[in-house]
Amino acid sequence: MDAIEVRNLHKRYGKHVAVDEVSFTVEEGEIFGIIGPNGAGKTTTVESIAGLRTPDSGSISVLGFNPVKDRAEVRERLGVQLQESSFPDAIKVSEALELYSSFYQNPADWRELMDLLGLTEKRHTRYKALSGGQKQRLSIALALVGTPKIAILDELTTGLDPQARRDTWSLIERVRDAGVTIILVTHFMDEAERLSDRIAVIDGGRVAAVDTPAGLIARSSASQQVRFRLRQPLDKSILTDLPDVTSVDMSDGRWTVTGNGQFLTSVAGALARAQVVAEDLRVDQRNLDDAFVALTGRAPDSSIPFERKVD
Numbered sequence: 453m454d455a456i457e458v459r460n461l462h463k464r465y466g467k468h469v470a471v472d473e474v475s476f477t478v479e480e481g482e483i484f485g486i487i488g489p490n491g492a493g494k495t496t497t498v499e500s501i502a503g504l505r506t507p508d509s510g511s512i513s514v515l516g517f518n519p520v521k522d523r524a525e526v527r528e529r530l531g532v533q534l535q536e537s538s539f540p541d542a543i544k545v546s547e548a549l550e551l552y553s554s555f556y557q558n559p560a561d562w563r564e565l566m567d568l569l570g571l572t573e574k575r576h577t578r579y580k581a582l583s584g585g586q587k588q589r590l591s592i593a594l595a596l597v598g599t600p601k602i603a604i605l606d607e608l609t610t611g612l613d614p615q616a617r618r619d620t621w622s623l624i625e626r627v628r629d630a631g632v633t634i635i636l637v638t639h640f641m642d643e644a645e646r647l648s649d650r651i652a653v654i655d656g657g658r659v660a661a662v663d664t665p666a667g668l669i670a671r672s673s674a675s676q677q678v679r680f681r682l683r684q685p686l687d688k689s690i691l692t693d694l695p696d697v698t699s700v701d702m703s704d705g706r707w708t709v710t711g712n713g714q715f716l717t718s719v720a721g722a723l724a725r726a727q728v729v730a731e732d733l734r735v736d737q738r739n740l741d742d743a744f745v746a747l748t749g750r751a752p753d754s755s756i757p758f759e760r761k762v763d
């Protein structure tokens with residue numbers, strides 16, 4: 453069964469169309485990534501799924517419920533970590549978790565969650581005194597405290613240092629393994645590629661593509677390169693004649709072969725047949741960044757600063 457079905461979602465702010473006929477489905481138990489340039493309509497889309505914004509037209513089903521009409525049912529089953537969580541400055545970590553858990557019929561053990569998110573030492577600390585990373589982890593804990601069937605995580609690791617990001621990724625995988633369906637909105641291509649089962653690329657309010665990370669990468673037309681050195685001489689035509697090889701350059705003993713499709717396998721086979729050994733071999737892999745550029749014409753925004761965790 454689909455956990456979420458979004459059909460022809462449309463939302464405008466004044467004259468500005470923020471979301472334009474967006475459709476996709478999220479399967480139960482998957483991590484569904486949403487990526488796209490700034491202002492693409494990602495937050496508007498996920499906040500509509502959570503019932504926090506009312507679409508102008510289109511339909512949304514969350515586990516069979518309508519987020520606007522069946523608000524209580526959706527709230528009980530869907531947890532949201534919003535981009536800018538704002539809590540009273542004076543509230544303490546444990547108080548926030550206890551308070552939020554009281555909103556749900558079947559809450560998680562908030563002390564366990566606090567421990568899982570590495571916040572136990574900070575349980576008596578007031579919200580305003582938390583570091584950016586700690587605030588972020590608290591907002592994740594609050595999204596999970598209602599034992600939701602679906603969690604929406606918007607900018608999951610923005611503000612976290614590299615180690616804390618990796619810890620958070622492991623946590624999210626554990627949450628998914630426990631059966632929670634996750635929608636992950638992110639600016640980080642490595643995060644989307646590592647965590648998502650499928651990804652929707654949203655650009656200018658429209659869905660540009662929905663596919664697995666590997667499927668999106670395969671769609672990007674960018675070619676791949678392999679570089680190596682050869683001890684023995686090699687007739688260049690052995691490589692240029694290979695299928696899928698588009699160019700071969702050699703200078704200072706360093707070879708650069710560009711191609712697509714299965715060209716790496718053909719190059720490796722040709723070198724083996726010629727009985728030459730490649731040294732210092734380096735493959736420039738295509739990744740989700742390339743797919744993002746191919747689909748949106750823009751480079752992903754990787755300039756979001758992170759804040760050092762102060763523990």
Ligand SMILES: Nc1ncnc2c1ncn2[C@@H]1O[C@H](COP(=O)(O)OP(=O)(O)OP(=O)(O)O)[C@@H](O)[C@H]1O
Pocket residue numbers: 465468469470488489490491492493494495496497
């Ligand atoms: N409440 C609002 N009132 C007016 N315009 C809005 C409002 N919320 C969003 N917008 C505009 O709608 C468009 C989509 O915004 P949205 O926040 O959904 O995009 P986003 O993809 O989440 O962007 P970002 O990655 O920067 O968070 C943007 O042009 C934004 O300026």
